[in-house]
Amino acid sequence: MEIKASGPSELVISGEILTLEDYMQIRKAIVGLGTLESLTLVILDSSFLGSAMLGFLLVLVREKNVALSILVKNEKLLRHLTVLQLLSVFQVKQL
Numbered sequence: 001m002e003i004k005a006s007g008p009s010e011l012v013i014s015g016e017i018l019t020l021e022d023y024m025q026i027r028k029a030i031v032g033l034g035t036l037e038s039l040t041l042v043i044l045d046s047s048f049l050g051s052a053m054l055g056f057l058l059v060l061v062r063e064k065n066v067a068l069s070i071l072v073k074n075e076k077l078l079r080h081l082t083v084l085q086l087l088s089v090f091q092v093k094q095l
Helices: 020-032 051-062 075-083
Strands: 002-007 010-014 038-043 067-072 092-094
Touching: 002 020, 010 020, 020 051, 051 067, 067 075, 075 092
Parallel strands: 010 038, 038 067, 067 092
Antiparallel strands: 002 010
């Protein structure tokens, strides 16, 4: 997995997000951006987001009032987020 900042509040994540270590790297990258009003995550390859990652993103949206937008390329991840009814919560769009 690789994370690249593509703007002051945008991260591009390539590769599968599988392990707790992957989650910790993403969390560290997001926290490293500082106090955010908005955040865009571009997820290019991953077909799954684990519960720790989803929980962290929910905290950003619900408790920290970050306007989160997730751009997803993988159809399986899009279906996963649809089943969990998170499309509107995370402002998910397909690339």
